[in-house]
Amino acid sequence: MAPQDPNFHSQSVLVVGAGMVGLSIAWWLQLQGHRVELIDPQPAASPAALGVLMAQVFHRSSGRGWRLRQRSLELWNQWLPLLADQGHPIHWRPGLLLLAASPEERSRQERLAAERQGQGLPLTLWNQDQLAQLQPQLPPGGSGAIHSAADGQLDPAQALRAFRLDGERLGMATHQDRVVILRRGGAGQRWRAEGQSGRSWQADWCVVSAAVASSALLEPLGYQLPMEPVLGQALELELQEEPGWNWPGAVLWQGINLVPRPDLGGGRRLWLGATLEPGELAAPEALSQLRQLNGNAPPWLEKAQVVRQWQGHRPHPIGQPAPLLQKLEDGLILASGHYRNGVLLAPATAEWVAGQITCSR
Template sequence: MKVIILGAGVIGVTTAWYLARQGHEVEVVDRQPAAAMETSFANAGQISPGYSAPWAGPGLPLQILKWMCSRNSPMIVRPRIDFAMFAWMRQVLRNCNARSYEINKARMLRVATYSRDCLDALRAETGISYDDRQRGLIQLFRTDREVAKAHRDMRVLRQHGVAHDLLDPDQIAAFEPGLAASRHLLRGGLRLPGDESGDAHMFTQRLAQKAEELGVIFHYETTVRALDASAEEILGVRTSAGRMTGDAYVVALGSYAPRLLRPLGLRLPVCPVKGYSLTLPVTDESRAPVSTVNDDTYKVAITRLGDRIRIGGTAELAGYNTRLSRDRRAGLEESFSELFGGGDLSQGVYWTGLRPCTPDGTPIIGGSKRFGNLWLNTGHGTLGWTMACGSGKLVSDMISGHQTEIPSLDLSLERYFQ
């Protein structure tokens, strides 16, 4: 079967890899000159199934009100008339209850833990390296309230067999010696030993090379303009390089998937949520992270990638605006400086990207009920790197007519219409 994949980020490339491994003829189309040049380029670097959780929870509405008064708020809403964003926000609020939170978190954990297992197998098969470390993640809590909230998440982790430990500040410093000088700021931490870290951009580009060795064709610097469709199937894709046709089509365009599918009458509840990162060189090993931590107060991730440190965070609702904000950088720098300090902030490379977020946190993975040969693999939010391999394997199995290795019916677009 000939499969055309739209998008060469980490989601599109992993999908291409698994499809090629199953014997399909695969072509990938992307507007950039190489793989992983947009959202996958400089994300937080965490592969964190244990940290997988929806933003929509019982306390979110009140928390947003408090953040509005905070100088370094982890969530920003830029005032603008955007009816799609308003509809998405209404759906988020409908998920801000305990029952929805537990259902959504359980789904996300299912996909994320499966994806980590797929990545482990891929790494063993290919020997691929990407500044990866398998040393766990620690979620840092600065307040007793954050520690209390962690107990709710721990119940779900126990139900799904996810290893975890609640640590006191001294135990945190034992795992992350660079935090020894700042442990007085901490009330506790949740350690997730099964979580990992690595450079998603490096991984994606190296996997794209391996996919090419399997025969995958990449059409870079090629803009996707529209899909041609009949009443029941996709007939082709119009691009800046001409029309392309295949037997099946996979939309892995992240935040831009709704724009492509809207003319076909498909409404994807995916909203672009802007995130920022800062990448800086390590200058003092004794004060740098060993692996990866999440500062729960600032909602900032701090990750070791080889001889670099990646600091990522902020959720900004600003449409498709990708301009860099000086204020957002200050928040990333403040979190890092208070906790670690073993990197040169003056040499930091500042970046922003758009995360494709669904209102319930779970990605949209599966076929389209309306078009029999259209498949969706988008909406992974902040967890695209965490869920990439599992999502690619799921879509590959679906297209190939194989039974998926984990339950997948509730991952499709149809869950929003039930």
């Protein structure tokens, strides 16, 4: 609902957490005409994210997860040009190619392609001869692939920067602090956030999007919403020579993303990731297996040089499906626990949060 709508009522909102989800929520609410304060000890951080958007090629065809993915893809297609118009272009590479590692997986892809065609969402099956024409050479042993032209990959760091800068242009306030206490109180029973620094903020609404830390913030208020950290490690590689990229987008192989970045490093860069490691400590052997594609790395990949390595934690809900989108009580919203799909689901989450605020007035 736009601010010029006579039924619109601007609200003050605290957003706790400035990862991809929190920043997109804060930007979207500010764009709608609300007054937003964003609080995080490390604003604009989304570690381990590669920005792969898997929506139409998602293996399910109904339910909340399916609906959120489709709506988010629609919104990303609207948001990217909107942010570019404000001087914040975000690298977007369309296309996603999922390799089948076995005949059984190939059969599942064939069923999925037929199902999507019935929904008017064309996915294309590729055979081994077509895959053999791609440069550089793909991992060996595949049984074919399925391609989605509508899905793709965007640069998470550029998206975070775009949300922050455009949000601040619109009036969004950012505070580098760690929220340690949430409570209701004061005039009008507004929500109050107290920071580790001793500062505090009050607003009509509080949106908690602080990844695993969300659980500890909400527990004193009586909410048991446990999440566990799942660590992911990722690599940026530089190939020895320009590979003549003709891949139809990012490639997914046995759960590993291979993301061409011909816009970086003279056209020879590739992102590789990310691992799935329960807990908070990175395992060198997991990174080694990633680097070797679990023993399936083609020669050009084995020879590539590591130029950057990064890691981060994904919030995985315990006992509930991801993500956790709940209006807990008047003025208090939880929007966290997106696990591996924070970048993909950020727009639909922001829209959902805005709808909760609008519908409550």
